[in-house]
Amino acid sequence: xxxxxxxTDLGKSYGAVRAVEHLSLRVAEGExxxxxxxxxxxxxxxxxxxxxxxxxTTGHATVLGTRVRLGSRQPWSEVGYLVEIPHSYPELTVRxxxxxxxxxxxGTEPAAVDRIIERLGLAAYADRRSGQLSxxxxxxxxxxxxxxxNPRLLFLDEPANGLDPAGIVEIRELLLELTRQRxxxxxxxxxxxxxxxxxxxxxxxxxxxxxxxxxxxxxxxRERRRxxxxxxxxxxAARQALLGAGQPVQVLPDGALELANASSIERPDEINxxxxxxxxxxxxxxxxxxxxxxxxxxLVGMDGAGGEALR
Amino acid sequence: xxxxxxxxxxxxxxxxxxxxxxxxLLASMLAPFGVGFLIWVSKNPEISQKLGLVGAKANLVALxxxxxxxxxxxxxxxxxxxxxxxxxxxxxxxxxxxxSDGTLKDLLAVPVPRSLILLAKxxxxxxxxxxxxxxxxxxxxxxxxxxxxxxxxxxALLHGAAITAAAxxxxxxxVMPFALFASMGRGYLLPIALALVALLFxxxxxxxxxxxxxxxxxxxxxxEGKTPLPPASYVIVLLTGLLxxxxxxxxxxxxxxxx
Numbered sequence: 076x077x078x079x080x081x082x083t084d085l086g087k088s089y090g091a092v093r094a095v096e097h098l099s100l101r102v103a104e105g106e107x108x109x110x111x112x113x114x115x116x117x118x119x120x121x122x123x124x125x126x127x128x129x130x131x132t133t134g135h136a137t138v139l140g141t142r143v144r145l146g147s148r149q150p151w152s153e154v155g156y157l158v159e160i161p162h163s164y165p166e167l168t169v170r171x172x173x174x175x176x177x178x179x180x181x182g183t184e185p186a187a188v189d190r191i192i193e194r195l196g197l198a199a200y201a202d203r204r205s206g207q208l209s210x211x212x213x214x215x216x217x218x219x220x221x222x223x224x225n226p227r228l229l230f231l232d233e234p235a236n237g238l239d240p241a242g243i244v245e246i247r248e249l250l251l252e253l254t255r256q257r258x259x260x261x262x263x264x265x266x267x268x269x270x271x272x273x274x275x276x277x278x279x280x281x282x283x284x285x286x287x288x289x290x291x292x293x294x295x296x297r298e299r300r301r302x303x304x305x306x307x308x309x310x311x312a313a314r315q316a317l318l319g320a321g322q323p324v325q326v327l328p329d330g331a332l333e334l335a336n337a338s339s340i341e342r343p344d345e346i347n348x349x350x351x352x353x354x355x356x357x358x359x360x361x362x363x364x365x366x367x368x369x370x371x372x373x374l375v376g377m378d379g380a381g382g383e384a385l386r
Numbered sequence: 387x388x389x390x391x392x393x394x395x396x397x398x399x400x401x402x403x404x405x406x407x408x409x410x411l412l413a414s415m416l417a418p419f420g421v422g423f424l425i426w427v428s429k430n431p432e433i434s435q436k437l438g439l440v441g442a443k444a445n446l447v448a449l450x451x452x453x454x455x456x457x458x459x460x461x462x463x464x465x466x467x468x469x470x471x472x473x474x475x476x477x478x479x480x481x482x483x484x485x486s487d488g489t490l491k492d493l494l495a496v497p498v499p500r501s502l503i504l505l506a507k508x509x510x511x512x513x514x515x516x517x518x519x520x521x522x523x524x525x526x527x528x529x530x531x532x533x534x535x536x537x538x539x540x541x542a543l544l545h546g547a548a549i550t551a552a553a554x555x556x557x558x559x560x561v562m563p564f565a566l567f568a569s570m571g572r573g574y575l576l577p578i579a580l581a582l583v584a585l586l587f588x589x590x591x592x593x594x595x596x597x598x599x600x601x602x603x604x605x606x607x608x609x610e611g612k613t614p615l616p617p618a619s620y621v622i623v624l625l626t627g628l629l630x631x632x633x634x635x636x637x638x639x640x641x642x643x644x645x
Contacts, residue, residue: 128494151495171399179493179496181392
């Protein structure tokens with residue numbers, strides 16, 4: 076499959092500080108790739124390097140088949156982007172700001188401005204000065220600017236920022252439609268895991284400048300830890316019964332029992348039977364899945380348990 | 387050519403929509419009306435006494451003898467000093483605002499050359515500064531008519547206009563390096579601070595009698611017309627402009643942009 080983005084050993088240092096290092100990414104055409112990381116992990120630095128705004132100290136990047144160089148004209152006619160906070164000229168109206176963007180992309184027809192205003196739901200604000208827009212509408216203007224010239228590749232840095240829940244759904248549907256119907260590639264950064272899970276096909280997890288993992292969204296689902304959680308009236312007796320049956324069990328701080336071994340997760344009915352026979356039937360029994368936040372924190376070693384080496 | 391036309395449209399729209407054009411125009415009017423007021427007071431000593439301007443009496447007496455020839459040439463000096471600061475504001479705003487408003491990033495990964503974006507900004511700066519020069523001179527001449535100055539000939543007017551225009555052109559050239567300072571300082575503060583330093587130094591080199599080799603003193607010396615400038619002075623002014631342009635261009639192509 077042709078690649079939209081390819082980086083080889085990409086790195087950026089500021090003196091002794093390594094903002095990004097040894098980053099080798101491959102983003103296929105038409106996919107939604109989410110770049111996941113905490114604040115300061117190196118997401119924006121990476122996007123700026125991919126857009127030719129920051130010169131890498133090591134390695135190089137290729138975008139839409141063109142080697143990225145600082146200050147070059149290529150390949151930007153087919154690239155749209157929204158980096159960090161969307162700023163616009165506050166004294167110009169929404170329409171004028173988009174007209175500025177149109178003129179910065181020669182060949183974009185004048186009608187594109189009104190089309191994108193309509194598409195992003197900005198019609199009511201088209202003649203309002205952009206300095207007076209709410210954060211959500213400023214974000215919409217930023218997205219409109221990035222989409223105005225029908226790019227083949229979109230870089231979106233935290234696209235859901237400032238949007239209300241309805242806006243988030245709307246933008247998600249728009250991005251899905253762009254990828255499905257027009258084959259647009261989306262490279263988005265985010266720290267909102269649930270949003271990423273609904274949208275992206277592939278996820279790259281970056282922490283302290285390094286790519287920790289790259290995985291498909293179904294792999295991510297599989298990697299999330301599962302456990303069987305039980306509540307009983309007599310914790311001590313239940314624990315004894317389980318240990319006696321060879322089931323490794325842990326007592327959680329709130330008095331619940333946790334079993335993490337595969338056999339108990341796959342056969343919770345067996346555990347139920349065992350406890351019923353020991354006269355301590357469970358009052359609560361559930362297979363719980365680690366949520367994305369917990370998974371992410373475990374991966375980057377910030378779950379309080381020292382994390383897990385997954386490099 | 388089409389790209390440049392688009393970029394010029396963008397720059398003029400941003401300038402006209404902001405209130406900067408109006409503010410710089412209002413600020414520029416301080417000079418002709420200020421000078422006119424002083425001449426009017428000097429011609430009417432009873433008013434200067436009423437206003438308590440006794441301390442300034444000696445200077446005012448000198449102004450009382452102003453005729454059209456000296457009055458029209460005075461505007462070259464106004465441009466050399468006051469016009470310099472106005473042009474600094476114009477160039478600092480045109481370049482610095484992209485950094486302080488966070489709009490720079492939307493000019494960077496676009497399919498038009500950065501050099502052309504800069505050229506459009508320099509052209510708008512030059513036109514804007516030239517229009518301010520014209521406005522100052524035109525208002526000055528109107529004030530001259532109202533003051534009924536003696537010795538009004540077409541020659542005197544044309545001579546004054548030529549000096550003002552040449553001083554205006556020199557100012558446009560010597561402020562060009564401040565586009566680089568606005569870019570490096572990522573806002574307005576650095577170019578304005580450095581302009582003050584440049585003027586302080588100008589006073590120093592003028593005292594030392596070497597002003598003709600210092601780019602930010604040359605327009606003032608030229609406009610005063612007391613000492614003829616060597617050809618090197620004109621070359622220095624031209625080189626300052628070119629150097630400012632090329633250095634800004636180089637910086638925009640090679641510096642990391644993380645804002």
